[in-house]
Each structure stands twice: as structure tokens, then as C-alpha cells.
Amino acid sequence: MGIIIKDLTKKYGDQLALNKVSFSIDQGEVVGLLGPNGAGKSTLMKSITNAINPDSGEILVNNSSVRENPIETKKQIGFLQENNPLYMEMFVKEYLQFVMNIHGLKKERVEEVIKMVGLTPERHKKIHQLSKGYKQRVGLAQSILSNPEILILDEPTNGLDPNQILEIRDLIREISKDKTIILSTHIMQEVEALCSRVILLNKGEIVADQPIEEFKGQYKSLEEAFQALTK
Template sequence: MGIVIKDLTKKYGNQLALNKVSFSIEQGEVVGLLGPNGAGKSTLMKSITNAIIPDNGEILVNNSSVNTNPIETKSQIGFLQENNPLYMDMYVKEYLEFVMNIRGEKKQRVAEVIAEVGLTPEQHKKINQLSKGYKQRVGLAQAILSKPEILILDEPTNGLDPNQIIEIRELIREIGKNTTIILSTHIMQEVEALCSRVILLNKGEIVADQPIEEFKGQYQNLEDAFQALTK
């Protein structure tokens, strides 16, 4: 159970975004997906969610193929994209009820998630009236609304102030107790605080895949490891 990826390859024209990428993530792991801009992280995450169709390779989500069973696998995944696309003219509760109807969830789940992510005081505001931190909470709320077994987070604290970062980090830590998480971020402290393992991509290939403690034993810190392996 979890995610299994075998020989995943994706090209955009002549650019090779992913080159025979293979790894597996066990159920309940919190894995940091790292790499410089253009390394292939977004392509990989979008391939897992079936938003992008790879050229070759196989992706299994809980032993079910993403290619042949896209609806089944999508129902098991929550995804917060980096740009956090939201309907800005909708009210918070209204938007989450809209997502609830799409995902076929029960109405009481919206109230549970609003409380879980700390949106109760803001639920009757329009999304465009919210601060960046609360908008991120709305994005996280829609991602966990269906209680996904797998949660993919792309730069979840992007643009937040230090207090907001701590709040979102604590929320992710709590969610990670019962959920498999792939966390992509450029903030190394976030990875060290939340992840037990790191997969490091560079130029479409995995250059490191190991427990975070092994990185600490080989390098002064995770930033040094990142720089040494992606130059």
C-alpha cells in the first residue's frame, strides 16, 4: 500500500522533465520532495494525480494504476498546488461545500474541516478578503476534505509570514499522523521538521533517496546536501 513509481518518463518537446524515475512510498510516510527549479518535481506530482500523462512508466496508488483507474486513484489523493487555485468570489464555506459536492462527501465534513484547519472565524468571508495565510488554509481544507490516504503538498507555506508558517507546519504534522504525505518545498527547515525521508531530484533524475538522518550524518545540514548534490 502507498505509492509505487516505476521508470516514469516525461518529455516536453526536446526537454526531458523526468528520466526513468522509480521509487516507492509506504503508507504513513512523510516524504520531502526536493530539487532546484526545473528539476521535475511539479511534473512528478501532477503525474501522480493524473493531471499530466507521462510518456512512459507506471504509477500505482494503493496497488491501483493511475493510468487505467484514474477516478479510483484520484479519490484517494488530496492535492494542494503551489499557486493554490481558488474561486476568489466564493465564500469560504460555500467553496468547501462546492468541493464537497464534487467529491461526494457528507455535509458535516465541511464543518469538521473548517474547525480542523482553523477557519471557523473566517468561514463566512469571501476568499478574496482573506490573508495569504488563511487562503492557504482554504487550499489545505479542500485537499483534506475527502480524508485522502495520500496528501500531496506543493510549497504549502509559500509567501507566509513566520507565524503563519509555524501554524501551517503544525497542521501538516497533525495530518501526517494518519496520512501519507509528499511535501515539496524550498524551505529546508520545514523538511527537517516534518519529514522522515528525502527524495532529491535534479534534471529529471533522482540523485538521492534516503532517511533524513542519513543526510545529517553525511552533511553539515540539509542545505549543504542540497547544494552538493544539485550543482
């Protein structure tokens, strides 16, 4: 159970975004997906969620093929995109009810998730009225609303101030207790705080895949490992 990727390849015209990428993530693992801009991280995450179709290769989510069973596998995944697309003119609770209706969930789940992510004081505000930190909470709320087994989080603390970063990080840590998580971020402290393993992409290929403790044994820091492996 978990995620299995086999020989995943994707091209955009002449640009090779992913080149026969293979790895597996066990159920309950929290994995940091690292790499410089243009390394193929977003293409990989969108392929797992079936937002885009790879040219070749196979993706299994809990032993089910993403290509052959797209609806079944999507139901098992929550996705927070980097730009956190939200309907800004909707009220917080209204938006989450909208997402709930898409998933066919019971309305009680909305109240449960609002409380879980600390949105109770803001629940009757329009999303455009929220601070960026609270907007990220709304994005996280929609990603966990269906209680998915797998969470894919793309730059969840991007643009937040230090206090907001710590709040969102604590929230992710709480959520991760019973989920498989892929966390893509450029903040190395975030990876060290939340992840047990790192997959490092560069130019569409995996250049490292190992537990964080092994990185620490080979390099002074994750920053040094990142620089050495992605020059």
C-alpha cells in the same frame, strides 16, 4: 500500500522533465520532495495525481494503476498546488461545500474540516478577503475534505510570514498522523520538521533518496546536501 513509481519518463518537446524515475513510498510515510527549479518536481506530482500523462512508466496508488484506474486513484489523493487555485469570489464555506458536492460527501464534513484547519472565524468571508495564511488553510481544507489516504503538498507555506509558516506547519504535522504525504518545498527547516525521508531530484533524475538522519551524517545540513548534489 502507498505509492510505487516505476521508470517514469516525461518529455516536453526536446526537454526531458523526468528520466526513468523510480521509487516507492510506504503507507504513512512523510517524504520531502526536493530539487532546484526545473528539476521535475511539479511534473512528478502532477503525474501521480493524473493531471498530466507521462510518456512511459507506471504509477501505482495503493496497488491501483493511475493510468488504468484514474477515477479510483484520484479519490485517494488530496492535492494542494503551489499557486493554490481558489475561487476568490466565493465564501469560504460556500467553496468547501462546492468541493464537497463534487466528491459527493455529507455536509457535516465541511464543518468538521473548517474547525480542523482553524477557519471557523473566517468561514463567512469571501476568499479574496482572507490573508495569504488563511487562503493556504482553505487550500489545505479542500485537499483533506474527502479524507484522502495520500496528500501531495506543493510549497504549502510559500509566501507566508514566519508566524503563518509555523501555523501551517503545525497543521500539516497534525494532518500527517494518519496519512501518506509528499511535501515539496524549498524550505529545508520545513523538511527537517515534518519529514522522515528526502527524495532529491535534479534534471529529471533522482540524485538521492534516503532518511534525513543519513543526510545529517554525511553533510552539515540539508542545505549543504542540496547544494552538493544539485550543482
